[in-house]
Amino acid sequence: MTAGEPRREPRRDPRAGGLPCRDRPPDVSPADLGLAGASPAGAGAGTASLAGASLASPRLANASPAGASVPAEVYERAIVTSFEQEVNAAIGYEEGLALKAVIALALVVMVILARVLFFG
Amino acid sequence: MTFSALIGLKWLLVALVMAGAVPLVVASYQFLLIGVHFRRLHYDKCAPVFPRTAILIPAWNEAAVIGASIDRLMLLDYPRESLRIFVVDDASTDETPQVIEGRAAAYPGSVFHLRREVGGEGKSHTLNHGLEVILADDWMQAVLIMDSDVIYEPASLRLMTRHLADPQVGSVTAYIKEGSRPGNFLTRFIGYEYITAQAAARRSQNVIGAVACLAGGAQLHSRRNIELIGGRIDTASLAEDTVTTFKTQLAGQRVIFEPHATVWAEEPGSIAGLWKQRLRWGRGNIQVTRRFRRLWFRPTRGNRLGSVSFGLFWFSLLLQPALMICASASLVTLFFIDHTLAWRAFHALWITNLLVYVFITSYSLMIDPRTGRHVWREGVMFPGAISVIIMLAAIMPVPLRYIAYHLLAFLGAPALLHDGAAVELFSYLWLAGSMGVAYLAKVTETRFAGRFLSPLLTYVGGYGPLLCAVTFAAFVKEIRGADSTWDKTEKSGKVVMPA
Numbered sequence A: 001m002t003a004g005e006p007r008r009e010p011r012r013d014p015r016a017g018g019l020p021c022r023d024r025p026p027d028v029s030p031a032d033l034g035l036a037g038a039s040p041a042g043a044g045a046g047t048a049s050l051a052g053a054s055l056a057s058p059r060l061a062n063a064s065p066a067g068a069s070v071p072a073e074v075y076e077r078a079i080v081t082s083f084e085q086e087v088n089a090a091i092g093y094e095e096g097l098a099l100k101a102v103i104a105l106a107l108v109v110m111v112i113l114a115r116v117l118f119f120g
Numbered sequence B: 001m002t003f004s005a006l007i008g009l010k011w012l013l014v015a016l017v018m019a020g021a022v023p024l025v026v027a028s029y030q031f032l033l034i035g036v037h038f039r040r041l042h043y044d045k046c047a048p049v050f051p052r053t054a055i056l057i058p059a060w061n062e063a064a065v066i067g068a069s070i071d072r073l074m075l076l077d078y079p080r081e082s083l084r085i086f087v088v089d090d091a092s093t094d095e096t097p098q099v100i101e102g103r104a105a106a107y108p109g110s111v112f113h114l115r116r117e118v119g120g121e122g123k124s125h126t127l128n129h130g131l132e133v134i135l136a137d138d139w140m141q142a143v144l145i146m147d148s149d150v151i152y153e154p155a156s157l158r159l160m161t162r163h164l165a166d167p168q169v170g171s172v173t174a175y176i177k178e179g180s181r182p183g184n185f186l187t188r189f190i191g192y193e194y195i196t197a198q199a200a201a202r203r204s205q206n207v208i209g210a211v212a213c214l215a216g217g218a219q220l221h222s223r224r225n226i227e228l229i230g231g232r233i234d235t236a237s238l239a240e241d242t243v244t245t246f247k248t249q250l251a252g253q254r255v256i257f258e259p260h261a262t263v264w265a266e267e268p269g270s271i272a273g274l275w276k277q278r279l280r281w282g283r284g285n286i287q288v289t290r291r292f293r294r295l296w297f298r299p300t301r302g303n304r305l306g307s308v309s310f311g312l313f314w315f316s317l318l319l320q321p322a323l324m325i326c327a328s329a330s331l332v333t334l335f336f337i338d339h340t341l342a343w344r345a346f347h348a349l350w351i352t353n354l355l356v357y358v359f360i361t362s363y364s365l366m367i368d369p370r371t372g373r374h375v376w377r378e379g380v381m382f383p384g385a386i387s388v389i390i391m392l393a394a395i396m397p398v399p400l401r402y403i404a405y406h407l408l409a410f411l412g413a414p415a416l417l418h419d420g421a422a423v424e425l426f427s428y429l430w431l432a433g434s435m436g437v438a439y440l441a442k443v444t445e446t447r448f449a450g451r452f453l454s455p456l457l458t459y460v461g462g463y464g465p466l467l468c469a470v471t472f473a474a475f476v477k478e479i480r481g482a483d484s485t486w487d488k489t490e491k492s493g494k495v496v497m498p499a
Helices: A058-062 A072-117 B003-019 B022-034 B063-073 B096-106 B123-135 B156-165 B185-208 B223-228 B240-250 B271-291 B308-318 B320-337 B339-367 B369-380 B385-395 B397-411 B420-444 B450-461 B463-480
Strands: A011-013 A019-021 B053-059 B083-090 B111-116 B142-145 B169-178 B219-222 B254-265
Touching: A072 B022, A072 B254, A072 B339, A072 B385, B003 B320, B003 B339, B022 B185, B022 B308, B022 B320, B022 B339, B053 B063, B053 B123, B063 B083, B063 B096, B083 B096, B083 B123, B096 B111, B111 B123, B123 B142, B123 B223, B123 B240, B142 B156, B142 B223, B156 B169, B156 B219, B156 B254, B169 B185, B169 B223, B169 B240, B185 B254, B185 B271, B185 B308, B185 B339, B185 B369, B185 B450, B185 B463, B219 B223, B219 B240, B240 B254, B240 B271, B271 B308, B271 B420, B271 B463, B308 B320, B320 B339, B320 B420, B320 B463, B339 B369, B339 B385, B339 B420, B385 B397, B385 B420, B385 B450, B420 B450, B420 B463, B450 B463
Parallel strands: B053 B083, B053 B142, B083 B111, B169 B254
Antiparallel strands: A011 A019, B142 B219, B169 B219
8 A cells, every 4th residue: 555545444254253354456466576486375386496507506416306394285275364364463453553652642641741730 | 242142042052952852753753653554554465475485594603593593494384395595604614514504404405505615705795695596596586685593483474475465565574573582681672672663663664665774684575676676785885784775665666564574583682792783783874874865855756765754764863862962062051151041941852852752662662562571671761760860850850859859868968969050960961971871881891890880881871872872983983984894793592482
């Protein structure tokens, strides 16, 4: 979101008991992002292998196909599920900071009042 | 001197006194912006993408920390095949190469050891060695530059990469927290400082759309961005991370601070170590100020680095020591010209200081309450005990005078309180003098009773004034044209990520 652009209100997700959920960005694909071949969630892991010969350092001789002890799909499924929740939690936290700013300002007002009323 | 000239001088001095409050007023403005951060969030352009990420770690004699860091990185909540760790060993003379080789064997295809046979040129040269190797292959889509001692929370990398779904974003940085355990008074001060300087200040920089610095321990760049800035890290400055941040934004790319991606770093546990680190940062910032001199206060479309807000943020920190010295000197001069006016100016200055202090301290502790619970004492004592007393005296002079009278009577020196002029002059000088006391904390650290005296002087003089003293020393070094040698902060591996 840029300055001046109206903030998009979160949609309510009936499956989540009416909790707000964020719209997924439209038409986002890794290729658009200069991330050709990146793994978008749910699309499976990138399959590029290391072209060791193209790397300059002989130290890279220990390169071998990446050993995925946990399948990427498992990660990604969990992450897709949690993405919306994490974003919502973050938004909630940031909105809470606005309230905390008001509390901090209220403390300042109390100090001014104390000065004027009791220690003037 | 004519009467009108005298009046003019008096008001000039009053203005210089009040200029001492400018950094704090600007800091308040910065903190107020945090309240609207939720209106400027970038999440609606995020998506859960997992670019193939090369993690680049410069390492020089990091045997104590590098193994654990790699182990932690392998536990990141990120697809393993989209992650590769490149450790650039800058001609280490300890067991660093063996540790890296061990991890490369333990995590085949995921950890790579890049060795520089001739090192010691500085972090940016080490990073460039790694970038050259990584960019030579088209596997990498994003690069995470980090320090060897930094520990990433499992979700932190993917919380950062989701911002790269927006093609306008070139770089993302995370919230760095002080993680030394067991800590000491200094690491707790740094812990509080990082709430204000990272969790708070960077949120407000998100709001104005200009970020001052990608933390050296957590810089995520898209490949495109690295290529846009020339494929190399600047080697001419001591603040290579700030230069990278500026170049990224000047290339039209956005820099995002992701406050919910947390990484833990080891910070200096001694004032000498802190002084060395911050002197480098301070000199680097002066170099950046000079290098981008045509940028300041010249807002252009699409580039917020030239905005007035960002300029105020930048210069109020950089010039704070000079403004404090100016305010003190003006108060003392005014004391001898017009005693009443001096007292009123002093009172206005410290009332302002108090209000800002209450706002920033209380808000900071609420921004990160988890860290706040651990460091709240250092937050309260951040300006120093004497400054806190002066602020209290500004807000409630009568009760404090009563307490002081009885305290001095108890100590057998009630006459001190009656020497009002001396107390007044001391208070006027304190704004600049606090930096001197903080400097003494550094000097006494290695002397007799330094273990006791140094923390005491830091609490009395203040951690904030200590940072101002470092900035002042940075100016002196730059004016003298001292060598820009890279003085590395030593790490011992005492970072612990809380459960």
